[in-house]
Structure formats: structure tokens, C-alpha cells
Amino acid sequence: MTPLDALCEAPFHELPDAARARVLNRLADTEIVVALADEPEGDRVELKLFDLAEGRMAVAADREDRLSAFFDAPVAYAALPGRVLAAMLAPENVTLMVNPSAPSEMLLSPETLGWLSEALSDAPDEDQVGPASLSAPSAQMIAALAGPLATRLEDMSGLVESAALVTAEWPDGGRGHLIVVHGVAEARRAVLAKALAELIAFLPPLPDACDVAFDLPLPENALIIRLEKTEARQPGTGPVAPGSDPEKPPILRF
Numbered sequence: 073m074t075p076l077d078a079l080c081e082a083p084f085h086e087l088p089d090a091a092r093a094r095v096l097n098r099l100a101d102t103e104i105v106v107a108l109a110d111e112p113e114g115d116r117v118e119l120k121l122f123d124l125a126e127g128r129m130a131v132a133a134d135r136e137d138r139l140s141a142f143f144d145a146p147v148a149y150a151a152l153p154g155r156v157l158a159a160m161l162a163p164e165n166v167t168l169m170v171n172p173s174a175p176s177e178m179l180l181s182p183e184t185l186g187w188l189s190e191a192l193s194d195a196p197d198e199d200q201v202g203p204a205s206l207s208a209p210s211a212q213m214i215a216a217l218a219g220p221l222a223t224r225l226e227d228m229s230g231l232v233e234s235a236a237l238v239t240a241e242w243p244d245g246g247r248g249h250l251i252v253v254h255g256v257a258e259a260r261r262a263v264l265a266k267a268l269a270e271l272i273a274f275l276p277p278l279p280d281a282c283d284v285a286f287d288l289p290l291p292e293n294a295l296i297i298r299l300e301k302t303e304a305r306q307p308g309t310g311p312v313a314p315g316s317d318p319e320k321p322p323i324l325r326f
Contacts, residue, residue, distance in 0.1 A: 073175075074134050074135065074171075074174075074176065075098055075102065075134075076095060076098055076099060076102060076134055076170075076171065076174075076176035077171075077174060077175040077176045079091070079094055079095045079098055079176070080095060080175050080176040083177070084176060084177065084178040085178065085179070089276075090275070090276045093274040093275070093276075094220070094274060095176065095178070096184075096188050096191075096274065097270065097271065097274040099154040099158075099170065099178075099188075100153065100154045100155040100158070100188060100192055100270070101153065101154070101155070101227065102134050102153070102154050103134075103151055103152065103153055103154075104132045104133060104134050104151070104152070104153075104154050104157065104170065105132060105133055105134075105135075105136055105139050105149040105150070105151045106119065106130055106131070106132040106149060106150055106151075106152070106157055107119070107120040107130065107131045107132070107139055107143065107147050107148070107149055108120055108147070108148040108149055108150060109121075109148075110148060111148045112148070112150065117150045119166075120147070120148075121166065124167065126167065126181075127165055127166070127167060127182070128164075128165070128166050128167065129166065129167040129168070129169055129179075130161060130166055130167070130168050130169070131143075131168075131169045131172065132157065132168060132169070132170050132171075133170065133171050133172070133174070134170075134171060134176075136149065138171055138172070138173075138174055141173070142172045142173065155188070155189070155192050158180075158185040158188045158189050158192075159189045159192075161182065161185050162182050162185040162186040162188075162189050163186075164182075165182045166182060166185075167179065167180065167181055167182060168180045168185060191270065191273045191274060192270055192273075205240075205241050206238040206239065206240055206241075206250070206252075206288065206289075206290060206291050206294065207238065207239045207241070207291050207293065208238070208239060208291065208293035208294065208295075209237040209238055209239050209249055209294070209295050210239060210249070210279065210280065212279040212280070213237065213239075213249050213278065213279055213280055213282070214237065214295055216275065216276075216278050216279060217237060217249075217251075217272075217275070217278065217282065218237065218295060218297075220271060220275060221235065221237065221251065221268075221271065221297065222297050224267070224268065224271045225297055225299055226299070227267075228264065228267070228299070229299050230299075231256060231257075231260060231264065232253055232254070232255055232256055232264065232299055233254050233255025233256075233298070233299065234253075234254045234255060234296055234297060234298040234299060235251055235252065235253045235254070235296075235297050235299075236251070236252045236254075236290050236294040236295060236296045236297070237249060237250075237251055237252075237294065237295040238250050238252060238290065238291060238294045238295070240283075247280075248280055248281040248282065248283065249278075249280050249281065249282040249283075250282065250283055250284070250285050250288070251268055251282060251283070251284050251285070252285050252286070252287075252288045252290060252294070253265075253268070253284065253285070253286050253287075254286070254287055256286060261286055264284075265284045265286075268284045269284065
């Protein structure tokens, strides 16, 4: 059972829109292995593609053994985050089969991959001025956001000390909600803010607007989620699969 499987309580294509969006959000942050036609040549790899009536299809999985099982043999692969693969495949009009025969099996059209890439391009508004006052979040926002926020923050263990959901009122009279994050290094704030903005983008429309802020003093009645610190994972010393570094994705041949 993988995190993608856990989100698929029913077959992916039978899930409600909101549940499918959560699966795609998780896929974006999951390192997946995509089948190659042959062993890589440096940073250049050629995808193993199938010709379908609708176009070409690549095959990927969130575990190497799932990919091997699909082909009934070991297969060359490149490993890279789902968000990177989606951005590469969508403009090439390539469909992506993920986790064939697994509980999280999904067939993602180029249009779906394009939507995923567009949703992931959302960035938080960094021009928002500091709020004049913070107070307890609304019950509706707690119901809509508390669960997904707690799940997303688990992925940030070791990077974030805590996060809180609060209502904010700005000097001009505007009102909304804020996710206030504490304990994040300055250099990582932009990345963390974007990750939370993506979380919001993949949720059904929220009852109220919600932005991200850092290290603001909290009211006593804020909804606070605290995380335990864990040590950052150190890079391994063994061979690295092509594409494992998200900062240097492979050059795909189609």
C-alpha cells in the first residue's frame, strides 16, 4: 500500500472531483519511475511509448517492482517527481498510465496533465500586507481545510515547527483567513508558501479566501497544528537513478 493507494478508496476514475484532485496533488509530490525504451545516455533518456488510437502513452509507477510487474521483466527507468513528468508530457500530447493493476491505477490524458501543471504553477500573493488583527478561524474553514492542511504538513516534518489557521482582518477592512507558519528558514519560505498555495488550488472552493504568512503572533483561539522535527534525509552514496534530482530532470526523447 502506497500513499497514492491510500487515497484511492475507489478506482481513481470513479472518485468525486475533489478526491481525484487530492490524488493528483499527491502524485505531483511523489517520485515515480517512468519506463524507458533503453538505458539512459547521460542525461538523455528515451521513453518507452505505446501507440494508442488516441495517441501515445507512457507508463510509470510509484514503485520499481510495479513497473517490472507490468512489463513482466526488469525495465530501464528514470525517476522524477510527478510534477516534473506531467510538465514534460503534457505539451508532447502523451498520455500517462500510472500504477497499472494497483489500487491507484490511473490513466491521465494530456489535458489532465496540462491541468495538473497549470494548477502547480499557482504561486501565493507576496504583496499582501500584514493583518491588523488575528482571531479564531471560522467553523466552515476548519471543516474544509484542517484535515488537508494537517496531511500536507506531515510531508514537511523537519522543515516546519507549526502552522495555524486564523481569521485575519486587514487595515482596509478586508477579511479572510491565513495559514500562519512558524519555524521555517528564510531560504525555504517561498517553497513552503508555494506548496501550501498548491494545496489550496487542489481543494474544492473554500468558504473564504486564504493566504499564507510566516511568524505572526497568534491569538489564543487559533487552530494550531504542531509537527515533530525529524532529521533531514542525507543523499545516498550508491548509484542514482536518472532523473532523481528534481533540479536536474532528464532530457526526454519522444
